[in-house]
Amino acid sequence: MASTCLRHAMRRLAPTMRKALIQVEGRTFHTASRVSAVAGVRSLAVARSALAGGATCRTGVQRGFADSSIRSFSAAAADLPPHQELGMPSLSPTMTEGNIAGFKKNVGDKIEAGDVLCEIETDKATMEWESMESGYLAKILAPTGTQNVKVGTGVMVVCEEEGDIAAFANYTSAGIADAPPTQAGAPAAAPPPPAAPAAAPAAAPARAAAPKVDGARLFASPLARRLSREMGVPLEGIAGTGENGRITKADVEAAKARGHTGAAATTAAGGVDGSMFFPDFTDMPVKMVQKITAQRLTESKQQIPHYYLSVDVQMDKLMAARAALNRSQEKAGVKLSVTDFIVKASALSLMAVPSMNSSWMGDTVRTYHAADISIAVQTEHGLMVPIVKDADSKGLSNLSSDLKALAAKARDNKLAPADYTGGTFTISNLGMMGVKQFCAIVNPPQAAILAVGSSEKRVIPGKAEGTYEEGSFMSATISCDHRVVDGAVAAEWLAVFKKYMEDPMTMLL
Known part of the structure; x- marks a missing residue:
């Protein structure tokens, strides 16, 4: 043909x-x-x-x-x-x-x-x-x-x-993603056996018995029981607010007002739903991004053996270098942020300690030859993690422009697949929100994630004996996958990261 x-x-x-x-x-x-x-x-x-x-x-x-x-x-x-x-x-x-x-x-x-x-x-x-x-x-x-x-x-x-x-106008589709039909000539699957006949129902009592939760009896005051019959509001499922959980007149009236039908609310697992004990609430539908994020983070926490290491980084030299660079590049419209330095220091540290720039692949450990840094960005649409590609080979100015562009696209919900697919290491920075220190969850298949807290002023020993001076310190905590990275390797990475951050001129070497 x-x-x-x-x-x-x-x-x-x-x-x-x-x-x-x-x-x-x-x-x-x-x-x-x-x-x-x-x-x-x-x-x-x-x-x-x-x-x-x-x-x-x-x-x-x-x-x-x-x-x-x-x-x-x-x-x-x-x-x-x-x-x-x-x-x-x-x-x-x-x-x-x-x-x-x-x-x-x-x-x-x-x-x-x-x-x-x-x-x-x-x-x-x-x-x-x-x-x-x-x-x-x-x-x-x-x-x-x-x-x-x-x-x-x-x-x-x-x-x-x-x-x-x-x-x-009347077109219908069987659905492309349906399961494939039985092959021609192949015998059709045998129909399921008929269900066993249901047992004959017991004679209905004059009034339905109250359900027992965890073996407890149903208690109601005589007035509550009378109102229940007069109003047609079953007592089953009503949460009593009286002494020892007794259902009162007010409980029955409240149940009538909210359209109580008598069936106790149950959870998806089949247990009794405790929402009746809480104030009024609103259930919001879960967005696709939230659903997938919840699923993957749960899997990460359950399947990845996490451990955490923290270090305090003195920020005085970095803040001075940042201020000087921003002044010199003011006419060019360049304004560097602390995050720009953190990304650069992290990328260079990954090149210095390549075992941290790896992924668990089951039978192998894959080590990457470039640092693609994922940046956690919280938006009204959910948690987004855009990626700065080849961060180890970019200058601070290019990193800054890339980060700003990706953050804007994330907030506008305009990220393309190429913007968030991949990544070899993740940074989550909550320092601008005043968070001092926290532990992040590893973003699989990456081996580590860096959690950055806020900077704070501390009194430290001065250069001269018996003197004191003020210093600015930032807390950084790294979460690692112990299958890929041993504690000593993570400690080595933190030491290199601390060196770059405390002496930012070394990033230029």
């Missing part, structure tokens, strides 16, 4: 020939969004193999990562005009699902290559999904607000002609 693109081949053929064109060895490929076989071929790559070098369709690319939107033609044996069903793209190497944050196009709108179709909330940030081709938005399959859409699952349909839009 010729290697001409399937789309163009199908355009040249009459509609009655389209179905015949894509029949190979008795298997028919006809789903709307991907070349998919009844015999179990579920992806374009597999379909290409099944077609024995036949026509191919284009797979788009979004910002350097594979776009899972597979383009093809026709649904239900070429009943529909030529179109594309676009599946949820993979916008980062770790992305498995995303949320639809908002569409930028409406059904019927003209789409040009490069137009933003919608915004996708990923595990890292909210990303713009750009169109790779022109056409018309014919159908939205996953509207704004749809949560946890698996990569590859159909999100929208784009057709080529404006007059074809109406044909997709």
Whole structure:
């Protein structure tokens, strides 16, 4: 079969020939969004193999990562005009699902290559999904607000002609990310055995018995019980505020006001929910970034053997050097921050102690030859960790401009995958918030993270005997993965870091 693109081949053929064109060895490929076989071929790559070098369709690319939107033609044996069903793209190497944050196009709108179709909330940030081709938005399959859409699952349909839009009004998708069907000729899985018949229910009592929590009895005053019957408010699940937890008249009236139904609230684990004992509250939905951050930090704390080392760094020489450099570069608009020096000192220290610039890979320990420094940035969208690439080879001025640009993109939720993918070492600085000292959680697969606290004035011995002077000191604590870095190695790294920070001129050597 010729290697001409399937789309163009199908355009040249009459509609009655389209179905015949894509029949190979008795298997028919006809789903709307991907070349998919009844015999179990579920992806374009597999379909290409099944077609024995036949026509191919284009797979788009979004910002350097594979776009899972597979383009093809026709649904239900070429009943529909030529179109594309676009599946949820993979916008980062770790992305498995995303949320639809908002569409930028409406059904019927003209789409040009490069137009933003919608915004996708990923595990890292909210990303713009750009169109790779022109056409018309014919159908939205996953509207704004749809949560946890698996990569590859159909999100929208784009057709080529404006007059074809109406044909997709009732279009539905089976979902690209569905599990593959049973192969042709293979016996279907045996149906599950019928459930055992439920036991006959016991005769209902005149009034439902109160549930027991941890074996405790239900206590209520006589007036509360009478009000319960008159108001139709079951006592079950009401938290008593009277003596020894007794349910009072006020408890029943309060339960009536909040629409109590009698069923005790339970947690996801099946236990009793204690929210009834707390003041009024508001539950906020968890964003994708928060969910992934919580998952990975929990895994880090559970799976990585952490240990912590702290050191106090005298900052007087660094602060003086910073002030002098800022004065000299004022006309150029350069304003160095303490974080710029911390990043530079950390990067140089990683080059001096390369074991710290490593990752645990299971069977191997990978040591990196450049220092890509991840910087923890707290935003209203969640915790972002953009990366300064090759920090060891950049000057303070370039580091400063890179840090400012990345921080602005993080606050505006505009980070691209290249801005946060990778990283060999992380810095978390809470010193500007007045935090004196803290311990951070290792960001896997990195081996260490540096937690930087605030500077404080201390009285220290002076140069002359019996004299005293004032000094400014900053606390720095490093958290390490003990599988990769032994305590002595981490101590060596801290000593080098302290040397660079206390004598910043050595960073220029």
